[in-house]
Amino acid sequence: MEKASVAGNGAGTLLGSQEQLKPGTAQQAAVPNAGLGMGTPALVPGRVVEGEVVSGDSMGRILRREGMAASAADELIRALSGSLDLGKIRPGQTFTLRFAPNGELLEFEFQVTKVRRVRARRGPDGKLIAEKLEASTELRQEPLGGEIEGSLYESLQRAGEDTSLVSFFVDVFAYDLNFYVDTHPGDTYRMIVEKEYLEGEFIGYGNVLAAEYAGKAGTHRAFWWQAPGGETGKYYSESGQSVEKTFLKTPLKFARVSSGFNPKRMHPVLHVQKGHWGTDYAAPPGTPIWSAAPGRITYRGRRGGAGNCVIVKHENNLQTIYMHMQGFKRGQKVGTRVRAKDVIGYVGSTGLATGPHLHFAIKKNGHYIDPQKMKMARGAGVAKKHMKRFHVDTAKRVALLGDITADKAIPNPFVVRLGS
Ligand SMILES: [Zn+2]
Numbered sequence: 001m002e003k004a005s006v007a008g009n010g011a012g013t014l015l016g017s018q019e020q021l022k023p024g025t026a027q028q029a030a031v032p033n034a035g036l037g038m039g040t041p042a043l044v045p046g047r048v049v050e051g052e053v054v055s056g057d058s059m060g061r062i063l064r065r066e067g068m069a070a071s072a073a074d075e076l077i078r079a080l081s082g083s084l085d086l087g088k089i090r091p092g093q094t095f096t097l098r099f100a101p102n103g104e105l106l107e108f109e110f111q112v113t114k115v116r117r118v119r120a121r122r123g124p125d126g127k128l129i130a131e132k133l134e135a136s137t138e139l140r141q142e143p144l145g146g147e148i149e150g151s152l153y154e155s156l157q158r159a160g161e162d163t164s165l166v167s168f169f170v171d172v173f174a175y176d177l178n179f180y181v182d183t184h185p186g187d188t189y190r191m192i193v194e195k196e197y198l199e200g201e202f203i204g205y206g207n208v209l210a211a212e213y214a215g216k217a218g219t220h221r222a223f224w225w226q227a228p229g230g231e232t233g234k235y236y237s238e239s240g241q242s243v244e245k246t247f248l249k250t251p252l253k254f255a256r257v258s259s260g261f262n263p264k265r266m267h268p269v270l271h272v273q274k275g276h277w278g279t280d281y282a283a284p285p286g287t288p289i290w291s292a293a294p295g296r297i298t299y300r301g302r303r304g305g306a307g308n309c310v311i312v313k314h315e316n317n318l319q320t321i322y323m324h325m326q327g328f329k330r331g332q333k334v335g336t337r338v339r340a341k342d343v344i345g346y347v348g349s350t351g352l353a354t355g356p357h358l359h360f361a362i363k364k365n366g367h368y369i370d371p372q373k374m375k376m377a378r379g380a381g382v383a384k385k386h387m388k389r390f391h392v393d394t395a396k397r398v399a400l401l402g403d404i405t406a407d408k409a410i411p412n413p414f415v416v417r418l419g420s
Contacts, residue, residue, distance in 0.1 A: 307351025
C-alpha cells in the first residue's frame with residue numbers, strides 16, 4: 001500500500017493516524033518503489049515511515065531495517081533511554097519515523113499502548129529529546145447482566161463485551177464459586193464494571209465494582225470497597241464479610257481439572273502406580289499461577305519430575321506445591337512473602353508432564369491432603385468501626401445491581417475450551 005506523498009517536500013508527510021498498517025511491514029511514505037526492495041531501503045529525503053514491531057525485533061534492528069545509520073540509531077536509542085523500556089517492546093506496537101530532506105531524523109514516535117506514547121524530537125540545539133505522552137481517558141461505570149446458557153465465553157461476546165471481562169468475573173468469585181462445577185444454564189449474573197474510554201473508544205476494564213452470581217450454588221454478591229486508610233480495595237459481601245478466603249479454591253483461572261487427587265492412580269508418563277497426590281489443572285502454557293494463600297516461598301527451582309517447582313509455606317503447618325511451571329514470576333526468590341493471588345509462575349510442561357498443566361498439591365503437617373476437600377477460612381471482614389461507612393458506600397451499588405436486568409441469554413463463560 002503506497003501512501004501519497006511528495007518526496008523532498010521538506011517537512012515530510014505526516015500520515016493520517018487512521019491508516020491501516022500491515023503487521024510486520026513498514027509503510028513507506030515516499031517515492032514509489034523507493035526503499036521497498038530487498039535489503040536496506042535507500043534513504044529518501046523528507047520521508048515518513050510508519051511501522052510495526054514484529055516478533056524478535058529490537059529497537060536497533062528496527063532502525064537498521066528502516067535504513068538508519070548506526071550512529072543515528074545510537075543517538076536515538078540514547079535519547080530514548082529513560083523514557084522507553086527498550087527491553088519491553090512487543091510485536092504489534094507501532095512507530096513513526098520522520099526524516100528531514102537531508103536524511104536526518106527529525107522525530108520518532110512510539111505507541112506504547114493506546115494511551116501511552118513516547119516521542120523523541122530535536123530541540124533548538126539539535127539534540128534529540130524524548131518525552132512520555134499520555135492521553136487522558138474517561139472512566140465510566142456501566143451495568144451488565146445476563147443469563148448463562150450452556151457455556152460463559154461466547155456469552156459475553158454475544159452481549160457485546162470483551163471476553164477479558166470473564167477473568168474479572170472469575171476473579172471476583174474465585175473464592176466462593178468453583179467455576180468448573182458451580183455454573184449451570186439458567187444462572188444469572190449482574191455487575192457494575194468500570195470501563196475506560198479514550199475519545200469515545202473502549203480501551204479496557206477498570207474494577208468490577210459490584211457483582212452478583214445467582215444460581216444453583218446460591219446467590220453470591222461482591223462489592224469492591226476500600227477501607228479508610230486501606231492500601232487497596234477488597235471484595236466484601238453485602239453484610240461486610242470478606243468474600244476472600246484464606247485459601248483459593250483454584251490457584252489459576254481458565255483451567256479445567258484434568259486429574260484429581262487419587263492415591264492409586266497410574267502415572268501417565270511412568271506407567272506405574274504412583275498415586276496422584278494433588279490436582280492437575282490443564283491450562284494454556286503461560287497462564288499465570290497464583291499463590292493459593294498468603295505465605296512465604298520456601299522452594300523455587302528445578303525439582304526432577306516436578307520440573308520448575310514452587311513451594312509456599314503458610315500458617316497452620318500448610319504448604320502448597322506448584323509443579324511443571326514454564327517459568328517463575330520475575331523478582332521473587334526463596335524467602336519472598338506472597339499474598340493470596342500473587343502470581344508466582346506460569347503454566348508449562350517442565351519435568352514429567354504429558355502436556356501443559358499445573359500440578360497443585362497441599363501438605364498439612366507434612367502429609368498430602370486433597371486440595372478439593374480443603375476447608376477454607378474467610379479473610380477479615382469490614383472492621384466494626386467502618387461498618388456504617390461501608391453500608392453507606394455500597395447501598396447505592398446494591399440498588400443499582402438490583403436494577404440490572406439479566407435477560408440477555410449468554411453461554412457459560414466459565415467453560416473454556418482448551419487446545420482449540
Ligand atoms: Zn499431577
